[in-house]
Each structure stands twice: as structure tokens, then as C-alpha cells.
Amino acid sequence: MSRALAKLAVPAPRERSLADSAYEQVKASIFDFELLPGDRFSETDIAERLKMSRTPVRDALYRLEREGYLQVHLRVGWSVRPFDFDQFEDFYDLRQILEVASVTRLCDAEERADLDALKATWLVPAADRLTEPMKVAALDEGFHMALVEAAGNPEVARCHREVTERIRVVRRLDFTQAYRIDKTYDEHAQILRAVIRRRTDEAIRLLRSHIEASKAEVRKITLHRLYTARPTK
Structure with a gap:
């Protein structure tokens, strides 16, 4: 990978910080029952609520999806995963x-x-x-x-x-x-x-x-x- 591409592959510190903040806030909303199993929302909904751009919010949501808290739906947004x-x-x-x-x-x-x-x-x-x-x-x-x-x-x-x-x-x-x-x-x-x-x-x-x-x-x-x-x- 070239030096220029390597730079593009690593999120800027501020972007990482915003993604971490979004991750913690959305996860807290799940733990505090503000978001319940089955609740649907979009990246835009969360971005507006957290007053952030969609890029760090998207990173946070995919992290929560990998951890099993959320699920993503093709063209229809996100939802809180039902209890297993x-x-x-x-x-x-x-x-x-x-x-x-x-x-x-x-x-x-x-x-x-x-x-x-x-x-x-x-x-x-x-x-x-x-x-x-x-x-x-x-x-x-x-x-x-x-x-x-x-x-x-x-x-x-x-x-x-x-x-x-x-x-x-x-x-x-x-x-x-x-x-x-x-x-x-x-x-x-x-x-x-x-x-x-x-x-x-x-x-x-x-x-x-x-x-x-x-x-x-x-x-x-x-x-x-x-x-x-x-x-x-």
C-alpha cells in the first residue's frame, strides 16, 4: 500500500473520537431502554440526535452490529437486535x-x-x-x-x-x-x-x-x- 493510501485507510483522530462517542451513546441508549429490541432507526436519525455527521455514526453502528447489539437492513436502516x-x-x-x-x-x-x-x-x-x-x-x-x-x-x-x-x-x-x-x-x-x-x-x-x-x-x-x-x- 502506498503512503498516500495508508493515510486514507486510517481515520483521523477526531473522526475516531466522534465514532467512539457515538458508539458509547447508542450503546447506553440500549442499556437504558431508550432503544428497545425491534426499534428501527436510520443513520440520519442518530446523526441528528447526536449532532454529528453520518460518517462517525455509521462507524459506530457497524461496530455495534459486529458486537451483536444491532442489525442492519438493506435499504431500510437499522434495528436493535431482538433478545437471544x-x-x-x-x-x-x-x-x-x-x-x-x-x-x-x-x-x-x-x-x-x-x-x-x-x-x-x-x-x-x-x-x-x-x-x-x-x-x-x-x-x-x-x-x-x-x-x-x-x-x-x-x-x-x-x-x-x-x-x-x-x-x-x-x-x-x-x-x-x-x-x-x-x-x-x-x-x-x-x-x-x-x-x-x-x-x-x-x-x-x-x-x-x-x-x-x-x-x-x-x-x-x-x-x-x-x-x-x-x-x-
Whole structure:
């Protein structure tokens, strides 16, 4: 490739930055239920909404299509990909494998991990618990990622972060139900206490039960629940 063609093949830094921004904003709209499975839109719709040109928007949409969030339709634009519940179950199974291995390593480690931040968040009186669904969903992700990271294997942590992102949308939907918030606080506290006391078998049993309960909630997702979760304008 000539030097001139090589220059053309590499997007300018500003263009890459805009494409990254568009990517993050559209993905956030999916995770925040502003864009629901089946919703259709055009590149122009997104470009106008984000106040960008179509080129970085197109790059962002194709990136999201490669990652499985969107699908492109010949001459009729884009749509949010319908939920693939079989794939979600596979991700939950992988998540469980990674977290059980991490908690086992954490409980068996010679040096105790610093779990003070988790204790300050989850071992609190009922009156001090958060109730806003999106905030609790973010804390829930943080709890599980912190346990995996504390186990000390960066490659497992990286894989776990990727899995966490792929199930984020259905996991957040789980927290639109008030009783799931209370259950999450109770179950996280039990898991955390078992880890602190180095009760490996108990921690694994509680963790598996916790993840299986969340996985079971995914099977109950209905179109009505999705549209109820969409923010009102």
C-alpha cells in the first residue's frame, strides 16, 4: 500500500473520537431502554440526535452490529437486535464459572483481600439501602466485578467484564422490580460474609444460587416489561 493510501485507510483522530462517542451513546441508549429490541432507526436519525455527521455514526453502528447489539437492513436502516435468550443463558453460565473460580481462589488465598468498600456498600441497615433501580444495577455489577478482580487474575477479570457488559441490558431490567433489589442486598451480604469468613463451600453455594435466581428472572422477560422500562419523555 502506498503512503498516500495508508493515510486514507486510517481515520483521523477526531473522526475516531466522534465514532467512539457515538458508539458509547447508542450503546447506553440500549442499556437504558431508550432503544428497545425491534426499534428501527436510520443513520440520519442518530446523526441528528447526536449532532454529528453520518460518517462517525455509521462507524459506530457497524461496530455495534459486529458486537451483536444491532442489525442492519438493506435499504431500510437499522434495528436493535431482538433478545437471544439462549445466548443470555450461555453468558450466565460462563459468568457463573468465572465467579465461582474467583471466589474459590479468594477464599483460599493466603493474604486476605481488601473488601472494605464492598462491606461499606452491602453490609448496611435496610434503611440505608439504595432503591433507584439503575444505581442498584450499577452497584450489583460492581459487587461481582470486585470479587473477581480481588481474586487476582487479570485475564479472568477481563473476560468477566466482557460477559458483564453482554448481559447488562437484561440484568438492569431485573432491577425494575422492587423485590429484586431487596433480594440482591440480602444475597450479596450473605455471599460477602461467607467470603470474609473463608467458608468456601458456603460462598460457592450462595453465589450459584444468586446467579441462578437472576438467570431465572431473564426467562420471565416480556415485551410489556420492556416497554414499561422505557423512560418517559
